[in-house]
Amino acid sequence: MKAKVQLWYSNHKNIINTTKFLFISIVLLIIVWFTDVNQMDVTVVFPELMLLSVEMSKSLLTTLAGVFLTVATFTFTTILTVMTTYSSSFTPRVVQRFINKPHVLSLIGIFIGGFFYSVLSLFILQDLPTDRRILAGTLGVFYAIAAMIAFMLFVQQVIRDIKGVNLIQDIYDEAKILIEQEADQRKKSQRFEEEKIGKSIRLYANATGYFYDINFEILLDLIKDLSCELVINKKIGEYISKGVYLADLNLTQKDLPEELNEDKAEFLSKIADCFLLNRIKNITRDYHHELTTLVEIALRAISPGINDPNTAIDCIGKISNLLGQLFSTRNKYIVVNTTEQAKIIYTSYTVEEELYLSFYQLIFYGKEDPSVAYAILEGLYLIYMIADDSAKTSVKEFFDYAYEIAFENMQTSFDRKHLQSIRDDFIENRDDQSDTTAVREK
Known part of the structure; x- marks a missing residue:
């Protein structure tokens, strides 16, 4: 289960980094709704001096909406420029590495989140009395300061990463x-002695893609009652086509137990399903x-x-x-997981x-x-x-x-x-x- 969650996160990492600040904007809008519309007393947390009038808040939020949209566009252009420089000066492989850094796409998300907060706050404030002092503008100021700090850190990181020696x-x-x-x-790895192997059964891939990871929890549960070692002969990062030889299930006995041998193909297919194949490599x-x-x-x-x-x-x-x-x-293999009777062995180059x-x-x-x-x-x-x-x-x-x-x-x-x-x-x-x-x- 953990491996599948990591696989899902890896495939959706970029969109998550971009949109996660939208949820922060939603939280801030909920706070504004309760404090400004429902007139909740916030002077316990914020001094009255920090609260802004409705007119000032509207003017500030209108300006911030335009600024956030402009800076988001500028940031995206900067990221594209850095990606082009990386691709032409080093290798296209480092482009994805740059994008995966948390401060890159997250920065665009910060500005997009700020834009949505500013625009939607104006809808909330439109019917409020002009003589009231509210929190919406104050939160906008704090958000803008945080966004500017994030932008400065982004610029500093880009200047550092653009140098080849730092990248290497x-x-x-x-x-x-x-x-x-x-x-x-x-x-730390130790294997069974080869003379103890009674029968070897080959496993074949059920899908096509890069060998991403192994679902060890399910795999161990499938073979826990067998006296065996599962030897994985493919390496993480290799491209595997459906039907390609993946691994060997080495049994210490002459064959599978009778209850498993009756549905041998289904059992072996379940084991093969534990090998997670993906459209991208697992660089972690x-x-x-x-x-x-x-x-x-x-x-x-x-x-x-x-x-x-x-x-x-x-x-x-x-x-x-x-x-x-x-x-x-000395070893060129890893005993990844074990039970009292079973071992999962990952062989390397x-x-x-x-x-x-x-x-x-x-x-x-x-x-x-x-x-x-x-x-x-x-x-x-x-x-x-x-x-x-x-x-x-x-x-x-x-x-x-x-x-x-x-x-x-x-x-x-x-x-x-x-x-x-x-x-x-x-x-x-x-x-x-x-x-x-x-x-x-x-």
Whole structure:
């Protein structure tokens, strides 16, 4: 149930952020109705000095309605400009990231809410005696001050986020949190021994979309009485078509219990329904989304139109650090949920797959740039130093693969000599325990 609620919220997040301040406006209008129309005494809360006359309130609210509408239009134009800048300078992937920030669409919602409050308050005040002092105008003033503070915070945030170094650091920080959680869960996970598996049953997708999440509550309830492990072979963020192989239900006995075996297809379909597929990716759990964003920013930076290798080098360094932390654990799977008899196991990418997915485009497009090629090899060296011993062989093989491609594409002997130096250092010092310990501690 929780996973489905999160899925619904993710799909409607933008409209919720935009319209939630309409509800605040409705609450304020209800307060105005009770205090100004029904003449409730508010001097206990607000001094009489802060209450405005009906004429002053009408004039103020009329002005605020126009201001809120104008600023909402200006804010929307600013957001579109920032989105265009992000898309052209970095990658279209960061556009949605910018929109999802709470201060962005919420600001438009603040001004829209203020517009509705101002206009509807005028309807409430139209028949009130002109000699009365009311609360509607005072609330409008407070709302306008709050809206202006929100606008200043928005401007400050936009100025900060438009700088590439800040954007890259924010993406890195978010990816680091997800990868630390992933590595910690991997370290704590233990599986059943393979020889205990009696029968393996394949599960297939019932729908099409991006693998968003798993409804663990229902899934555990379905398999709680089975002695089994459910091994999920698809990764969160992957696009899955209907009928595609999803997971294996590994039983310790020879077959399902008799009561389940009679309706085997229906039972397996119910399990498959617990895999939530969506039209958009789950960026809150998929560290690959952040890694891919860093890769795309690096690729855009080394493109001929921008030609900014230093930004690419910065991204490569951060990607390498993240992968090193990910490979610091021996396990490549997570035991997500368990009962006394059943386990749900989420398998992740192998070391070879992670390295290839993260670096193959960078190697292809940066192989002729000496600084980018050196940064890639330096990053792989760092990954080797941080990684667990079980991952070192794969990292070494990928280092040799990247070195061979880069070395063959260097145009001058000096560039080749520069690459040769880091390879020699890698061969001679890669297993230096003092260096490895120092890097891991940092």
